[in-house]
Amino acid sequence: MTDITNCIFWGDTSGFNLEIGGWFTNVTYSDVSGGFGGTGNIDADPLFVGNPLSTGAWTSDPLYEPVLSQSTLTDDSQSWAPSSLAGLYLQPDSSGYLQFPILRNTATTVTVWGDMRALTGTGSSYNIYDYHIGANSPAKDTGTATGAPKTDLEGNPRPSCPGYDMGAYEYQCP
Numbered sequence: 001m002t003d004i005t006n007c008i009f010w011g012d013t014s015g016f017n018l019e020i021g022g023w024f025t026n027v028t029y030s031d032v033s034g035g036f037g038g039t040g041n042i043d044a045d046p047l048f049v050g051n052p053l054s055t056g057a058w059t060s061d062p063l064y065e066p067v068l069s070q071s072t073l074t075d076d077s078q079s080w081a082p083s084s085l086a087g088l089y090l091q092p093d094s095s096g097y098l099q100f101p102i103l104r105n106t107a108t109t110v111t112v113w114g115d116m117r118a119l120t121g122t123g124s125s126y127n128i129y130d131y132h133i134g135a136n137s138p139a140k141d142t143g144t145a146t147g148a149p150k151t152d153l154e155g156n157p158r159p160s161c162p163g164y165d166m167g168a169y170e171y172q173c174p
Contacts, residue, residue: 139166
């Protein structure tokens, strides 16, 4: 049995459905699209801050660096602030469901782990997602301290506000 706590399972429109019932028998303090029985669980849009945050189409094929196992993808029409996308998630082909954490970016490129050459190419559309929750998210302050890590995925302390948040990122109170 696996315990799932303070997680968000939301917005899967790809047809690749997460099968919670048979595998995870103890889901608690989590936001589950469509609902799931368990202590503290909710069924509410988590109000991620930007989905999709950015969209576009690749202007060249991915460049793969096998020594680092990283791919760099280019959209010459963009003007992202350098390093502003690190930690966000790239869906390299918007018709698919795979997403990859962005390691770094320049004004026109993003770099991710893995070989993207078989997944996308010139002209393919993409999406960039931000899974941080906003100030009005129902997942804010509704998690539990039990079993929660001391920091979120970015190393920010938990909790930041009065309570623990559901999801990978703790909302950072001003």
